Amino acid sequence: MDIKSTxxxxxxxxxxxxxxxxxxxxxxxxxxxxxxxxxxxxxxxKVETMQILPGKNSLQLNIEVKAGEVIDPNCVSECLxxxx
Numbered sequence: 001m002d003i004k005s006t007x008x009x010x011x012x013x014x015x016x017x018x019x020x021x022x023x024x025x026x027x028x029x030x031x032x033x034x035x036x037x038x039x040x041x042x043x044x045x046k047v048e049t050m051q052i053l054p055g056k057n058s059l060q061l062n063i064e065v066k067a068g069e070v071i072d073p074n075c076v077s078e079c080l081x082x083x084x
Contacts (some may be wrong), residue, residue, distance in 0.1 A: 003080060005073030010048075012071050014061040016080065017031050021057070026058060031060060032079065039079040 002017040019025055027054065031037060032044040044070035053060040065071055 002080070003077045005076065007070075010065045012061075012063040012065060012066070012073060012078055014063070014073065016061070017057070018055050019059060022054065022057075022059065029061070030042045031066065037045060037079060039075075041079060043071050043075045043077050 001019055003030065004017075006013045006015075010072045016025065028038055029050075033047070033050065034042065037044055046065050048064045048066045050064070051062040053062065061076075
């Protein structure tokens with residue numbers, strides 16, 4: 001799995017390529033969205049909105065961050081990697 005992040009202002013785009021188990025990744029993302037993150041972080045509390053765009057072997061997360069907040073993209077990667 002390859003994870004690349006691009007941050008511009010309040011937008012964070014995370015591209016996840018070569019996904020072997022898309023359902024595991026989606027479950028992890030949904031858990032964080034529900035406030036039950038598998039990893040020890042509170043970064044999910046900084047998310048204003050999130051859109052998930054699935055591809056054949058990929059996912060793209062388009063995240064809008066709450067005003068005045070910044071999400072650490074490394075934290076997102078750390079939470080997703082154990083679920084690959």
